[in-house]
Amino acid sequence: MILDAALEVFSRHGYRGTTLDQIAAEAGLSKPNILYYFDGKAEIHVTLLNRLMTSWLDPLIKLNAEGDPRHEILSYVQRKLDMARDLPQESRLFAGEILQGAPRMSPDLERHLKPLFDEKCALIQRWIDEGALPSLNPQHLIFSIWATTQHYADFDAQVRVLLDTPDETHARASRHLAQMFGALLSLPEAR
Known part of the structure; x- marks a missing residue:
């Protein structure tokens, strides 16, 4: 409560x-x-951030090294978009902490996010090196996924004003992001 x-x-x-x-x-x-x-506001805030970190990392954890690379990344995009829809307050809480320089969350970012991020970037790089994905920067790919999916939660008021059909936002965003990232992740056709 x-x-x-x-x-x-x-x-x-x-x-x-x-x-x-x-x-x-x-x-x-x-x-x-x-x-x-x-004990006070800071303890409540840190408790919320720690609880959030677990759910925040889960979609990235599920990126399966044994799966089809393109499918795995597109599924990750969808999981992040679903989180933006289902956990908008948590997204804004996280964004607010990061915008302030992560004063209360920095140790958790170092301890939990950084090793997972490095592991998944190495996996994406391996897929690129194996020829399963086109040449791209794994770190910036993940940043792009975060930016495009979390936008729908963090800037919800703006999205609702700008779209004529806010009830269809999630479905339309899902199709658009799948098309956009699908094109980015496609290998050039053999000649």
């Missing part, structure tokens, strides 16, 4: 704009009740 309320408030106001009073009001509790369970 407290963490759900905190997620709502942090994702709306950011870390600096959030107060314990706002979290307590959102949770329907008093501030002393919040402080019974947590």
Whole structure:
């Protein structure tokens, strides 16, 4: 209850704009009740970020070295887009922390994200070296996936204003990203 309320408030106001009073009001509790369970705003925020890190890494973990490279990467794109739809508050919480320089999350990025990122970049490079994918930069490929999929959560207000059919956003984004990344990942036809 407290963490759900905190997620709502942090994702709306950011870390600096959030107060314990706002979290307590959102949770329907008093501030002393919040402080019974947590030492303060920073502990609540770090707890949310740590919980988020597990779910955030899962789509990348599922990139299967034994699968078809193009299918694996396109499936990863879809999993990230689904997360943007299903976990928009978590996406905004993560983005807010990163935009501030990751002051509370930096150790987790080093400990959990960096080794996984390096492992999956090496896998993509292996697929490129084996001729299963065209020559591209694995790191920037992953950054591009993150940027295009998380945009739908982090800039949801803008997306809703700009699209005439916001109810169809996810399906249309899914088709567009599959087409865009599918073209990027296609090998040139043999001559």
